[in-house]
Amino acid sequence: MSKISVIGAGNVGATCVNAIAHMKFVSELVLLDIKEGVAEGKALDMMQTANLYQFNTRITGVTNDYSATEGSDVVIITSGVPRKPGMTREELIGVNAGIVNSVVENVLKHSPEAILIMIANPMDTMTYLTHKTSKLPKNRIIGMGGILDSSRFMCYLSKALNVPASDVHGMVIGGHGDTTMIPLLRFANYKGIPVTDLLDKEAAEKVAADTMVGGATLTKLLGTSAWYAPGAAGAVLAKAIIMDEKKVMPCCAYLDGEYGQKDICIGVPVVLGKNGIEKVVELDLNNEEKELFEKSAAAVRKTNNVLHDMKLI
Ligand code: APR
Secondary structure, eight states: OOOEEEESSSSHHHHHHHHHHHHOOOOOOEESSSSSSSHHHHHHHTTTTTHHHHHOOOOEEEESGGGTTTOEEEEEEOOSSOOTOOOOOOOOOGHHHHHHHHHHHHHHOOOTTEEEESSSSSSSHHHHHHHHHHHGGGGEEOSSSSSHHHHHHHHHHHHHHHGGGGEEEEEEEEEETTEEEEGGGOOOOTTTHHHHHHOOOOHOOOOOOOHHTHHHHHHHHHHHHHOOHHHHHHHHHHHHTTTTOOOEEEEEEESGGGOOOEEEEEEEEEEETTTTTEEEEEOOHHHHHHHHHHHHHHHHHHHHHHOOOOOOO
């Protein structure tokens, strides 16, 4: 028996619940929102697809009733304001920090052993805030950013190479921001062949640049931030934990000396299993990649400092 709760029944939260149900790895799913009736309605709508898709997960929707989340193994936090065209993820900090703090407090009252997955933006800073306020061990708070950014990276790479996205592998590390993420072209491959052998420099750099503004491109088109890929990425992350997969995925993790960084949450490859982040994997970065990582960490710290300025930590 396993249970996942998703806080926030908006675009990302509802898509995430839907993806988890379709992936059939959990027995109970709870969707919670503050807006009266929204989570109940979406949960009921999804339950009416159970026969069509042949899943047996029970999905319950509730309005702000945290007792329904009792005993969750994993809680995914999507409650927060999404960005609008022209906004950066960092600009959401004030309003989302207040929401995240109250949500985390309520979640932990009912599921003190849960592993928390943070999706609300600015995600690296919301993950850091939760580390500071909840005082949970570092393995139990994971930010979802790198899996999404990497999936966008694979999407653009597969287009450039004209091959299926499922046959390309690669990772994005660093902060989950348009200027802070680092698509690692040197580590990316198609069927084991380095993509740097298959694409010329200009094409490879375009893939990296498109990846970095992947979210902003969608925000411009949709008038709000994206949800299919963010919801699916949250589901894949939750599955790795519930199924104790021990998969290596790039996630936002608290660093305590790894990659030469301390007291920061930022995207790095980690081993994911039933204990959450079971290990931080240290890649052998070259000097250029190390420099990009340091710059990225400095930018994430700058946003984290707003938490100090606002006396939130
Ligand atoms: N408790 C529970 N739910 C809340 C709370 C709260 N305190 N505050 C807001 N919500 C809910 C809203 O009522 C809304 O239904 O969170 C939901 C957010 O949904 P959307 O506005 O559709 O936003 P979405 O696109 O899902 O993005 C959510 O994920 O990717 C990030 O940047 C994005 O921070 C944003 C978050």
